Amino acid sequence: MKKKLGTIFQFIFFLGLGIFLVWWSIKDLDTEDKSQIKSALQHARVFLIIPVFAILLLSHFVRAIRWKLLIETLGYRPAKANAFFAVTIGYLANQAVPRLGEVVKCTVLSKYENIPVDKLIGTIILERLIDAITLLIIFAITLVIQPNIYNDLIDTFFNPSETSDKEDIPFYIVLFIALGIISLAVAIWMFIKKKNLKDLISLCKRIWKSVWQGVGSIRHLRSRWLFIFYTLALWTLYFAGGYIGFSALRETEMYGIKEAFAILSAGSIGMIATPGGIGAYALLVEKTMQIYGLQKGVALAFGWLLWLVQTGVILAGGLISFGLLPLYNKKNKKGTERVIV
DSSP states (O other): OHHHHHHHHHHHHHHHHHHHHHHHHHTTOOHHHHHHHHHHHHTOOGGGHHHHHHHHHHHHHHHHHHHHHHHHTTTBOOOHHHHHHHHHHHHHHHTTSTTHHHHHHHHHHHHHHOOOHHHHHHHHHHHHHHHHHHHHHHHHHHHHHSTTHHHHHHHHHHOOOTTOOSOOOOHHHHHHHHHHHHHHHHHHHHHHHTOOHHHHHHHHHHHHHHHHHHHHGGGGSTTHHHHHHHHHHHHHHHHHHHHHHGGGSTTTTTOOHHHHHHHHHHHHHHHHHSGGGTTHHHHHHHHHHHHTTOOHHHHHHHHHHHHHHHHHHHHHHHHHHHHHHHHHHHHHTOOSOOBOO
């Protein structure tokens, strides 16, 4: 009962956060901003939705076959189709509650491939760990090619008015505030859980050990170089989706690689923050693009356009997979266990 209440509370919280961010992104729109949005969308190259849609769908397939490589280390050989269906259904579940999809896709694959759920969850933890490390690398690349981008992004959030006479908030002050908030959150957690400093250090050591073991486990994969290739291919496809997306609007067609890295970094955080990235994705992309001088209305339209395409891929892929999954397994009699000898 408590677990169900926790899930419901989590859903309400993250959905509420998403709705709040939607409201925040549109609350200050004036007549000029609305005119910019209307003009940008009227002249949008809608046909580019097709290649972006295909690229994002291909990224889901790459994620599925990369997951399949991890599962094979357990001694099972699931069908690529079932892995793909499970991944897309998992993404669909994430539209409701962040991270719920990880459990759902393990449950789905377990049902049709007779693989223990607990073993599948272990592969998901490793997969997410690798993705987190990859995302950190992308952040680093973004910072190297644009050293001031994060400082500029903070200014865009906290000093949005170009005509304001107020001085910009220095980066070190924002960093100090952020560290203060993190420290306060940790202190509250320690108080509620009745933990001391020794417990906190022990937890940090366990997390670091898990990270190190996760990275090291790649060496034991039968096809570790193929796994690395799929990881690079996966994030390259994410990058390509945003890069091609620039050509959808006349106002953004001049942007290129460095801006694509920036929206990939910001958008990835947005997709994690709320169910399906609602509100958060468009807001972060909007603020990021404003750094490069894009007008607020156009930046908002661009952010929502990218989010809608990604959401469309997830909804279409997930719903179609729901229908095809039982049909595929019935036709091909895939309900039996596949074990690698």
